[in-house]
Each structure stands twice: as C-alpha cells, then as structure tokens.
Amino acid sequence: MTGLLVSERTIVVPGEALADGMDYLPGDYTYRVGEAIYARALGLVSLAGRVLRITPLAGPYVPRFGDKIIGQIIDITMTGWRISTATAYSALLNVKDATTRFVRKTDDLSRMMAIGDMVVVKIVNVTSQRLIDVTMKEPGLHRISGGRIIRMSCQKVPRVIGKQGSMITLIKDKTGCSITVGQNGLVWIRGDADNERVVEQAIRLIEEKSHMEGLTEQVDAFLTKHAKPVVRAPESERQFAEQEEMPEEPGEEGSEREREQYTMGEN
C-alpha cells in the first residue's frame, strides 16, 4: 500500500499512519519511520504540495523561527532582558536587538523596559535546547502600553487571523481597535474600552467555534450586534494603525517554509 492513507481534514490520532512512500514529506507534528509517515498529535490532516502536516486540536505553543510573539519582561540581565513567552521556555532579548540607539555599559536597562512590561517581539533563533532569541528591531515590534492582553489557545491563532487576514481585518474594521496577535496565543487589543471587551468576546467565540464553517459570518453578525459604531480616524492615523501587518495563515504557498523546518528537524 503506497500513497496517501488518509484524506485531508480528517482527524487522526498519534501513531496513525498517514502516508506510505517517499512521495510525501513529513511536516509539523508528523514523523517518518521507514518509508511511512505517522501522526505525532491529535489533529486535522492537511496537505500542502508534498508536505503532510497536522494542525493539532490543542496543545502548547512551540517556539519557531520567524514567529511574532507577545511576551513579558521577567528579568534584566547584564546584556538584555529575559522574556516570558507564556510557554515553557523563556526568551532572551539582547540590547543590540532591542534598539538602534547606542547604550552605554553603565546605562540602566530598566529605564528602557522594566520588569512586567509587555513587548511584541520576533523570534530570530531557536536552538535545539529551545533557547529562544528574539528581536525588536523590525517594524511592528515594540513595547506595549495601554489596552488589554488576553490569552487564547495558540492553536486557534490562525483562525483569529483568517485567510489573508480576513477575520482580523473584519474585527478591526467593526470595532476600531488595533489588534496584535502573537503566535504564542497572547493577543493585545487597544481601542475603546467597551469595544476592547467586544473583541475579547469575539475571540472567545472564534476559539470555541473554530472548527465550524461560516465562522466569519457568525463573527460579523456578533460584532454588528455588540460593537459600538466606529468613529473613523483621520486618514493619517489610520495608516499608522494599519502598519501592523499580521502574519498570514499558513496556506498553500507555505510549503517552502515547511521544507525548511523539515530539514531543520528535531533529530
């Protein structure tokens, strides 16, 4: 028996054979034994090109190169900050990755970012021991002030963003809030206090019904019913708010990244 053994979007359990033969490549949450590919997690099967991957139904966040995450400063070291990533692993932010400004050896780092501050950062390196290095030297990466942080399941993050960012754009347009979704499941919402709460409820709705069809319509109806009408900001400010681009849902064209991860693979 060769080829694909399960169809796409079926739910598989760990150890279940997904494919046989070298025509397919093991992607996320799968592994190869001999020529067969098996599932590593309970989740939905998807096929992107030749790469088989599983979208787990639940589970912790696993840090990956290139992910934008939201973290909290938990310690200040000689050369930078230690950041809690709401996972089992903390990350290190070096001073040289935090600012372009010259920082003297004697400078007080807590004046730049203090313990307890929340930051949007991007993962630039993950070692095999899961030591994480992050950077803040890119557009859209910054210290967070105001608004609210909520925590959601990191496996549902792609649904909150939607295909080509459709869901997140809908929520932003309807509520006028600026929203930053970290891949680790922390979401920063800032806007009108009442609408911030509506966004939080909308995200909980998406989390709960993530497996259902027509979710965008449901969220649209929910927001139309509950959100306060948005007063359009002047064009100049709006551009600033929209600068924060969301990472897209890993889609059809994502196979290159998957292959990269495959070659980087754990073993």
Add this chain to the structure above:
Amino acid sequence: MMYNKQSIIELAKQSQRFDGRGFTDYRQPILITTNISKTAEGSARVQIGDTVIMAGVKLAIEKPYNDTPDEGGIMVNVELTPMSNPDFEPGPPGIDAVELARVVDRGIREAKAIDMKKLCLVPGEKAWFVTIDLITVNVAGNLFDAAGLAALAALKSAFFPVCDPETGVIDYKQKTNKALPLLKEPLPVTVFKICGSLFLDVTLEEEKAAEARLTISSDPDGTISALQKGGTAPLTLEDIERMIDLATEKAAFLRKELNRTIA
C-alpha cells in the same frame, strides 16, 4: 504571570471595570450544590464565575481541650491545589492557604456559629469535633467569599453519623437526621480597594492590581464577627465604613442565593 494591571488602574480612575461589570456586581453564575460527597457528613461545591471550590465537613469524637472541657471544636483546612491555578505549588500549605483557612475559621468561630456546648457528649472526655476541608478546583479570584460560602453551605448540610452509645463506635455509613447545631450563619465578603475605588468579587487580575483588601464576616442581623485586612495600602475610616456597608449588603445577597439552594 499577570497582565493588564495598568489598564485596570486606568479604567478604575474612569469609574470603569476591566470586564465591564459594575463595581459591586458579582460574577455569574453563582452556583451552590450541597451533598456532593457520600463520605463526608456535609459537603458543598460553590461556583462564583469561574472560581470553583469544594467544602467537606467531617465529624469525629475526640477529647475536649483542657480549657473548654464542655465544648467541642472546629478546625478548617484549605488546600490550594496546583491544578486550580498555575501559581500554586504542591507541598505543605503556604501562607495564602493558611490565611484563607484562618479567615474562614475565624468567621465561623468568632460568630459562635456552632453551639460548641451541644457538641459535648461527656464533659472532659468526649465531644464532637468539626473539621472543614476546603479544596480549590479552579481559582479565578475572590476565593475568600467562595470559601466562606462553601464552608457555610457544607455546615448547613451536615448531619451527625450514627454513634453507638455503648461502644462509642461511629458508623460513618449511616447518617442520623440530627443536623449540626448552627446558631448563626456568618458569611465573609471581601472588598478590594483599587485606586481609591471599592471592588467586589474581583478577578485574579484585579486582585493583583489591588492596593488593599478587607474581608468582613457578618451575620444576617449585620453583626460583624471577623475582619481581615490584606495588601500594603492603608485604609481610612471612611473606607472601612463604606466597605462594611457593602459587605453586609452583599452578604445578604449571597445568603439569599444560599437559602435558595438549601431550602
């Protein structure tokens, strides 16, 4: 980890609450279930919002203390289980568990809620001792109120087990229809102070943003049996007066919820 402390304080300044409730609103649902345990003499499960706690009452015959030879006694234990909150660790009770146990204990003890003299069987030799065990299932803030409510609900649902008068052996498998001699029904209500405003039924995030708290245990007639102050900020006399008004008012509200389930 805690987030949103600054936002909670900013909103408090504008007389708003982070989750949109009024300052004195309790979270819904408030669910009280009694007789959840077959082995305990009395038991209850209380849910306030996402906070869930279970209480069990055990009765045993022991020798009374020397200074009160004609009285029984009570003991309260709290277990903050690691599964109920990521901040809790396994091991012997920490300072938070001990404080919670003592606040619940003091509320009941100092209100003279249980008729201790009626617990005595033979003065100086035998008396019933009441043990209240509180076990957290999910901690999402306002554990004091939930614990006090669960303890009282469990006490109200407790019945003595059958005890052989000659041998003194207790048959825990059979219950008599004799209830615990409850004289009063004290309930604790905790008022938090955040940025000058008074909050009731706080969430975990609000709890961590609070400057001070005061737990007030009161009877149906408004008699205060115990107070416990926590947090670093001082309270003014006006603060305390307002807190006591709020606490007695909300204790009546919780008591109504309790009486609705235990008819």
